[in-house]
Amino acid sequence: xxxxxxxxxxxxxxxxxxxxxxxxxxxxxxxxxxxxxxxxxxxxxxxxxxxxxxxxxxxxxxxxxxxxxxxxxxxxxxxxxxxxxxxxxxxx
Numbered sequence: 764x765x766x767x768x769x770x771x772x773x774x775x776x777x778x779x780x781x782x783x784x785x786x787x788x789x790x791x792x793x794x795x796x797x798x799x800x801x802x803x804x805x806x807x808x809x810x811x812x813x814x815x816x817x818x819x820x821x822x823x824x825x826x827x828x829x830x831x832x833x834x835x836x837x838x839x840x841x842x843x844x845x846x847x848x849x850x851x852x853x854x855x
Contacts, residue, residue: 812840813848826854 815834816822822830831838845852
């Protein structure tokens with residue numbers, strides 16, 4: 764997995780010292796994960812992906828890579844969605 768560079772980490776720290784995130788019912792705004800993606804956006808993306816995974820016939824006998832190929836999605840996101848939403852696949 765990709766890691767943030769030192770310059771990126773310093774930029775995030777500088778931004779966080781001068782800006783405080785607002786609290787919303789869905790979570791904190793402007794909080795980014797280690798890859799620079801908004802966490803709130805990722806949460807909704809994983810939820811939508813979990814719904815799509817459950818619509819695939821026979822997903823419980825498939826691996827993460829097979830599901831990702833069927834849905835034309837990223838295998839890492841499929842794995843994260845399955846773990847977050849307790850979807851049983853053949854990899855577990």
